[in-house]
Amino acid sequence: MLLELRLNKTVGNFRLDCECALSSDRTGIFGPSGSGKSTLMHLLAGLSSADSGTIRLDGETLFDRARRIDSKPEQRRIGVVFQHAHLFPHMSVRRNLLYGYRRTRAAERRIRPETLFEVLGIEPLLERDVTTLSGGERQRVALARTVLTCPRLILMDEPLNGLDEHLKFQIIPYLKRVFSEFKIPLIFISHSMLEMRMMTEEVLVMEQGSIRRRLATESLARSSWEADRQGYVNLLSLGRSRPHRDLFSYPWGDTALILTEPGEQEENLFELDAREIILFKRHPETTSARNLLECRVSQLYRSGNRVRVELGCGNSRLIAQIVPEAVRELEISQGSRLVAAIKASAFKRIF
Amino acid sequence: MLTLSPQDIQAVGLSLKVATTATLISTPLGIGVAYLLAFARIRGTALLEGLINLPLVLPPVVVGYLLLLAFGRHGWIGQFLDSLKLRVIFSLSGAVIASAVVGFPLLVRSIRLGMESIDPALFQVSRTLGAGWWDSLLTIILPLSGRAIFAGMTLMFARSLGEFGATVILAGNIPGVTQTIPLAIYEYTSTPGGDRMALTLCLVSIALSFTVLLVSEAAGRRLKRS
Numbered sequence: 001m002l003l004e005l006r007l008n009k010t011v012g013n014f015r016l017d018c019e020c021a022l023s024s025d026r027t028g029i030f031g032p033s034g035s036g037k038s039t040l041m042h043l044l045a046g047l048s049s050a051d052s053g054t055i056r057l058d059g060e061t062l063f064d065r066a067r068r069i070d071s072k073p074e075q076r077r078i079g080v081v082f083q084h085a086h087l088f089p090h091m092s093v094r095r096n097l098l099y100g101y102r103r104t105r106a107a108e109r110r111i112r113p114e115t116l117f118e119v120l121g122i123e124p125l126l127e128r129d130v131t132t133l134s135g136g137e138r139q140r141v142a143l144a145r146t147v148l149t150c151p152r153l154i155l156m157d158e159p160l161n162g163l164d165e166h167l168k169f170q171i172i173p174y175l176k177r178v179f180s181e182f183k184i185p186l187i188f189i190s191h192s193m194l195e196m197r198m199m200t201e202e203v204l205v206m207e208q209g210s211i212r213r214r215l216a217t218e219s220l221a222r223s224s225w226e227a228d229r230q231g232y233v234n235l236l237s238l239g240r241s242r243p244h245r246d247l248f249s250y251p252w253g254d255t256a257l258i259l260t261e262p263g264e265q266e267e268n269l270f271e272l273d274a275r276e277i278i279l280f281k282r283h284p285e286t287t288s289a290r291n292l293l294e295c296r297v298s299q300l301y302r303s304g305n306r307v308r309v310e311l312g313c314g315n316s317r318l319i320a321q322i323v324p325e326a327v328r329e330l331e332i333s334q335g336s337r338l339v340a341a342i343k344a345s346a347f348k349r350i351f
Numbered sequence: 352m353l354t355l356s357p358q359d360i361q362a363v364g365l366s367l368k369v370a371t372t373a374t375l376i377s378t379p380l381g382i383g384v385a386y387l388l389a390f391a392r393i394r395g396t397a398l399l400e401g402l403i404n405l406p407l408v409l410p411p412v413v414v415g416y417l418l419l420l421a422f423g424r425h426g427w428i429g430q431f432l433d434s435l436k437l438r439v440i441f442s443l444s445g446a447v448i449a450s451a452v453v454g455f456p457l458l459v460r461s462i463r464l465g466m467e468s469i470d471p472a473l474f475q476v477s478r479t480l481g482a483g484w485w486d487s488l489l490t491i492i493l494p495l496s497g498r499a500i501f502a503g504m505t506l507m508f509a510r511s512l513g514e515f516g517a518t519v520i521l522a523g524n525i526p527g528v529t530q531t532i533p534l535a536i537y538e539y540t541s542t543p544g545g546d547r548m549a550l551t552l553c554l555v556s557i558a559l560s561f562t563v564l565l566v567s568e569a570a571g572r573r574l575k576r577s
Contacts, residue, residue, distance in 0.1 A: 074483050082476065088473060103481035
């Protein structure tokens with residue numbers, strides 16, 4: 001996918017001024033509310049028109065004020081999943097799901113509805129009345145409805161807002177599976193760093209109507225201190241576990257991690273708070289922590305009285321958060337070798 | 352006892368005919384205007400709204416007189432119709448036009464309230480799912496405002512059944528041609544000894560209006576369930 005845009009729009013006191021070219025298949029737009037994320041999404045989808053500028057998707061001009069081109073939303077083939085599911089209340093779940101599919105040209109229907117229903121687990125919902133669905137079910141139906149139109153690009157405007165943590169993390173694996181399986185590029189709008197890290201590779205940071213920074217999602221997470229009160233969270237995607245006495249062993253890069261929780265799925269996502277990692281200068285022969293990883297410091301970030309240490313363990317990376325005094329005592333600098341100790345119970349399952 | 356003369360039966364038939372025609376003709380236009388008022392972000396909607404609601408607050412006689420001026424032989428619409436050899440005043444079409452104009456604000460008001468309660472995002476969603484403007488209107492907006500449209504039609508139908516002031520001026524009170532129930536009752540009450548006949552027609556009028564109410568309630572409930 002190649003999306004080139006240059007857009008200007010003034011709404012009241014707010015001014016949107018964006019210019020960028022996106023080629024990543026999983027891009028995030030990150031920023032506080034009122035920064036212009038949703039305005040940008042409406043312009044992309046053709047639901048409103050910019051005052052000036054152009055939008056080109058894969059070489060096709062969708063909007064060009066100067067040349068008076070402004071293709072209608074139904075001609076752009078850009079799918080949108082809104083913050084609220086917006087299911088049509090007068091239709092059954094099945095009719096909702098097939099609304100867009102029936103309006104998609106046969107040649108463009110790449111996805112079989114049955115396959116998608118299975119992936120998203122909505123087969124049991126088909127005959128239900130939309131008013132009886134729960135929040136998570138509604139959002140899954142809305143997603144499927146959009147995916148079935150086989151759009152060239154999907155815009156998701158905070159699709160997980162309003163869902164509780166539990167549901168959110170139930171939906172994310174579905175989302176990831178759908179987008180990778182059907183190869184649909186995605187622009188994901190959110191102000192949650194955790195969601196961003198799970199869904200995207202690259203982020204545009206928006207502030208007051210313009211794009212301030214553009215960087216890899218992970219670098220944004222590592223370098224942002226204020227966004228999360230909890231500090232940095234390591235996200236570890238681990239494969240199926242093997243029993244290891246009364247604990248569970250997961251392959252991780254060229255080593256293994258020992259956790260208290262089993263992982264029965266192909267993909268299991270765990271979070272590990274950066275503050276739960278204890279660093280040792282030399283190998284502590286015995287310890288209660290079940291994971292002792294030899295690693296090398298690749299970078300240090302400091303903010304106030306906290307320091308984040310980026311550790312390379314084999315070909316995997318971890319971030320540990322410590323205090324400056326510890327950095328001095330352990331004489332940590334770029335390239336130093338350390339041992340990281342992590343308790344088996346420090347890993348929390350996300351899904 | 353209560354018996355209806357052939358003239359009364361004609362009046363009842365005419366009333367139903369006028370009310371039905373006026374309602375059916377006005378509905379598509381009413382939907383269009385209600386859509387403009389509910390969704391369009393264009394200038395002049397306030398003016399349009401005022402114009403449409405005017406017959407609701409004006410005395411029907413004034414509306415009738417203005418219509419007479421417009422549709423009369425020297426009026427601008429009348430002259431045009433005259434060239435087509437069409438005559439509206441003192442004819443059934445005149446009665447239909449009078450009813451349509453007087454009942455229109457009720458129709459629009461009801462449909463508009465229904466449309467305004469629809470989440471506008473549903474329309475946007477249907478567009479991004481590949482439905483064109485007309486397609487979205489027919490599959491999203493109209494079904495969701497179905498109850499309101501029906502309620503507006505009933506209101507207008509009931510209002511048309513009782514239309515007097517504008518009708519008597521534009522269409523006159525000609526038995527068998529433009530004499531609807533209210534006009535017939537008026538004629539009975541102004542003739543000596545016509546009280547009993549007037550009362551009979553009053554009862555018919557009550558029965559008709561009550562039936563309309565019952566039908567609309569029942570249909571409204573069914574629409575809600577589906």
